[in-house]
Amino acid sequence: MKLYFHYMSLHVRSRMAYKASFLMECLGQMLIGLELILGVYFITERFGSVGGYTLRECALCCGTVLMASSLAECFGRGFDHFSYVLSSARFDRLLVQPRPLVLQVLCTELRLNLVPRVAEAAVMIAWGAGSVRWTAGKAAVLVLMVLGGTSVFFGLFLLSAAMCFYTLESLEVMNIFTDGAREYGKYPFGVYGRGVLWLLTLIVPLALCQHWPLRYLLDRGPAVFGLLPLLAPLFLIPCTLAWRHGVRHYRSTGS
């Protein structure tokens, strides 16, 4: 853990060496989030609501997904960029160092420019929170939604890194679940129909941290729904297994 913080402080300092470029990237990342919510705004303005959810409720939903994905990307970026690590044979170097592999990959990159996006997500949640009658339990559920979502996104990164062992190239397919989930998670997944909802509940459990607990927050579902995000981290188990299998399969790439 100490090692991790050491690496993180190295990343922070190296980023701060180029302040102007860093600020530009922050701005760009914020624009992405802004674009997301603007899209929701124009659609809800025209149609009044989307699948029965108002703009504020969508903002709450959009904010939690954005925050979860940003947090996962901020720390898990090393896995997201794993094809570079592999193709440049840097992975061999990691293998010979006597530290846990996952930790080392985590240390390869820290995306600080996502911090403003997390803040942006917090603003969305705060504004969307106006549509909820809050209790202590509901606040806890909200935190669980973000944490559960982060773990699912992180699992997805791990999975896509594991697939790199076989393809040596990052697969655009995983975009469906990483960038795609962030993009389409701006509306509760139930909007897209039953098929999508069940897929995202049972296979890639993003809906466990979005649609179902949101129903509870908005008093449209039983309290049990609020506990569902606790199940989301289970997704990490198959992802870790895939990663392990990938590491065993690995034969170096180049000199």
Add this chain to the structure above:
Amino acid sequence: MKKYLSFFKMRLIASLQYRAAALAGLSTQFVWGGMEVLLYRALWSAHPERFPMGAEALAAYIWLQQAFLTFFALWQWDRELAESVRNGTVAYELTRPTDLYGMWFAKSLAQRVSRGLLRCAPVILLGALIPAPWGLRLRVSPAAFGLFLLSTALMLLVVCSMSMLTYALCFFVTDHRGIVTVLTPLADFLGGAIVPLPFLPEGLRRFAELTPFGAMQNVPLRVFGGDLAGAAALRAVGLQVFWAAAMTAAGYALMRAGLRRTVIAGG
């Protein structure tokens, strides 16, 4: 002209090598299109009267958008080109007896066309298999189809001249990433990638249609679905011609100015 054609061909052949990547991209495109369609279907079942365009036109817009994504996705920069300005390899390019602008233009055009050609057919096919009204209806009048082809070609010119303008700016700022990060979301939004332009409020829609971004995917996608037809379509195509010409001229001038002040160190 012949040498630009051969640059175009070289790039085309090189990009066509990555067939597995294209296949992977394909399923992504199909899922993204599908999610979009599901969303609008839900909206349609609630308030069909509030749609600014017909369901079939919208479906055509969505499926063609996914099929031809690489034609207009402004985020598909050619990093090689921008990097070459930064690390000085542009010097090699300058020793060639060709105009740098023309060469790069041909390269980026080829990259977009090749990626798009590999991907478009299966997405169009799958889109066409989806039942009406949310599938891609391929029966269009010959006139609309002709206009679609014309505006697609013009769109490619607009997109490439916009990218060229950005590459030309690289000669002045050395770090292109800043421009890219700001320009990309802007183009996405004003170009109708997030929400099709007709869904925007009246004033904003008019403004977006006048910008160069509105002269990109917005025009051919709407022409195909029949949402943009008649005099309005011709006006939009005219605007495409204007932007392509204006941005090519601006990019060309800017690149010459940039090259004049570029000093390449080292030997």
